[in-house]
Amino acid sequence: xxxxxxxxxxxxxPAYAIGALDADETAALASHLEGxxxxxxxxxxxxxxxxxxxxxxxxxxxxxALRKRLQSRLLGAQKTKRLTFNWSFSQLATGIALVVLLAxxxxxxxxxxSLQLEQARLNRQIRTxxxxxxxxxxxxxxxxxxxxxSVVGSLLLDRERNIVALIVWNMPQLDxxxxxxxxxxxxxxxxxxxxxxxxxDDRVYTxxxxxxxxxxxxxxxxxxxIEPAGGSDQPTGERVFxxxx
Amino acid sequence: MTDANESKLIERVARGDERAxxxxxxxxxxxxxxxxxxxxxxxxLAEEVTQDTFLKLWSRARQYLAERGPFLPWLLTIxxxxxxxxxxxxxxxxxxxxxxxxxxxxxxxxxxxSTAEESRWRTLYFAVLSLHPDQxxxxxxxxxxxxxxxxxxxVLNMPLGTVKTRLRAAMEKLREIWKEG
Ligand SMILES: [Zn+2]
Numbered sequence: 001x002x003x004x005x006x007x008x009x010x011x012x013x014p015a016y017a018i019g020a021l022d023a024d025e026t027a028a029l030a031s032h033l034e035g036x037x038x039x040x041x042x043x044x045x046x047x048x049x050x051x052x053x054x055x056x057x058x059x060x061x062x063x064x065a066l067r068k069r070l071q072s073r074l075l076g077a078q079k080t081k082r083l084t085f086n087w088s089f090s091q092l093a094t095g096i097a098l099v100v101l102l103a104x105x106x107x108x109x110x111x112x113x114s115l116q117l118e119q120a121r122l123n124r125q126i127r128t129x130x131x132x133x134x135x136x137x138x139x140x141x142x143x144x145x146x147x148x149x150s151v152v153g154s155l156l157l158d159r160e161r162n163i164v165a166l167i168v169w170n171m172p173q174l175d176x177x178x179x180x181x182x183x184x185x186x187x188x189x190x191x192x193x194x195x196x197x198x199x200x201d202d203r204v205y206t207x208x209x210x211x212x213x214x215x216x217x218x219x220x221x222x223x224x225x226i227e228p229a230g231g232s233d234q235p236t237g238e239r240v241f242x243x244x245x
Numbered sequence: 246m247t248d249a250n251e252s253k254l255i256e257r258v259a260r261g262d263e264r265a266x267x268x269x270x271x272x273x274x275x276x277x278x279x280x281x282x283x284x285x286x287x288x289x290l291a292e293e294v295t296q297d298t299f300l301k302l303w304s305r306a307r308q309y310l311a312e313r314g315p316f317l318p319w320l321l322t323i324x325x326x327x328x329x330x331x332x333x334x335x336x337x338x339x340x341x342x343x344x345x346x347x348x349x350x351x352x353x354x355x356x357x358x359s360t361a362e363e364s365r366w367r368t369l370y371f372a373v374l375s376l377h378p379d380q381x382x383x384x385x386x387x388x389x390x391x392x393x394x395x396x397x398x399x400v401l402n403m404p405l406g407t408v409k410t411r412l413r414a415a416m417e418k419l420r421e422i423w424k425e426g
Contacts, residue, residue: 014416020387022395047418051318053388054325056369058284059275066278066292067270071297074263131289161357168358190276211288239415 008040017046032037063161075185109228124132125200128207130158132165153205155243160215164210166192171199171206175227180240181231182213185221194222196231220245253312259307269298273317284328284389285335294331298324320365329391373424380415383408 009032014020015169016029018032033039097213135156143173146153146168153168166182174180179198183191223242225235257265277298282291301323309319309347373381386392386400394412398405 011413013410014413014420015387018384018388018416020392020397021396022393022410045420046416048282048314049416049423051314051322051386052369053373053419054280054321055276055317056373057276057279058370060279061275062278062292063288066296067267067274070270071263071267073300074266074303127287127335128287134289142392155312162402165287177295211286224404 006039007037009033009036010042013039013042014046017043018050022034040133047210049070089157106136128165128209131163131209132167135163135165142245143245144243146243151241155222157216157245162212162216164212164216164222166208166210166224167205171240173199177229178226178237179229180224181227181230181235182210183215183223183225183235184210184214184219185223185242186218187220191223192219193231193233194225253317255306255309255311255316258303259309262269266299266303266425267304273320274299277278280321280324281328284325284391287331290335291328294324294328297327301327314421318344332391367418369423372419375422376415380411380418382413383411387412 009029012021012029016026025073036045085218093143135158136143138158138161140158140160142157142159144157146155146166151168151171153166156163156165156167158164162183171180179196181196184194185191194210194212195208197208198204204244212221221242221244223235224240226234226237226240227239251269254265254269258269270357274295278291278295280296281294285291294398299413302320305323309316313319338393374382382401383397386397387394392400394408395405397403397412398408401408
């Protein structure tokens, strides 16, 4: 085989190695690879690079509770067969998800898109709710009152897991050109953006979860302002509330 | 790299030794959690997926073959797959502009480490950091969000050809640095 004949396959190898090649191109490359040792060597190198890329991320310490939970799961697994049940349950869940995806592929792209977005929105709501619930039941979570002229609510602060949750009642809906923006405030009184949000249309309260990049212990408070859509680098608009930790 | 001591630990885990398992956990949990947090952008989900990954290690340690390569990448490959499955299950794919900006993670400067493995991952860390942001974004979406090139093109609203060129250029550059390191 000449170099030119390899060329279209060679250029797809990096994407293939990290699983980013689209299905139609994947089939063609896979069958070429079967008969081509030099392309296989190339692939092996990119695969190895891909594996190393996994190790390139900065490590993050998981919560101490996870180790304890794993330990008790191991004990449980040895005493009962629960673990096997859990595995097959997660396989079942994956299977169901697959069937749903297959069924959904019959929908037009547009319908699918709006379904996905709706699904994602619901998932986010559910997850947010679950996070709030779990924080409320977590002994180390601190609950601080939000009390300003316009809104009331709670701020949940979990220093160990590095999560802040806002639950605010009667947050006024904003027009399209504006957004609420959350700021973490450090001891130097500087503001670091922690995300933007809009109230859900169908609810009287708004929940928003912040997972700060930095440790939440580096901050002394949280504020929310009204900013132009898309958010600002620094607060420019009206303050809605502020809570000190 | 997998040292002799670690190979022994893995063998012990394969035989159901809980203490060896916890020792492996203590060695690598922060890497697994770092990766799954990066993929999922949510501490609770990352914690669950880290748990699932280690439970898989517990049940599959005997499948690990030391001669095929080092242990940590093997473990992280499992973690990535579990995390990407979870990502799909939560159908979080369209939510790229979520709280965690992909750019931010690369601004955590890694601690200076002493072992050969640490220096190697720092090389790659800085290699990724040295990519042009446009190239890095494509790698991020492909590798940490499990997207195909045409999905990336759609999300970034960019011609497929551009995505392909960027991904290829980024991977070639990474390979160059990686080979030198
Ligand atoms: Zn070839």
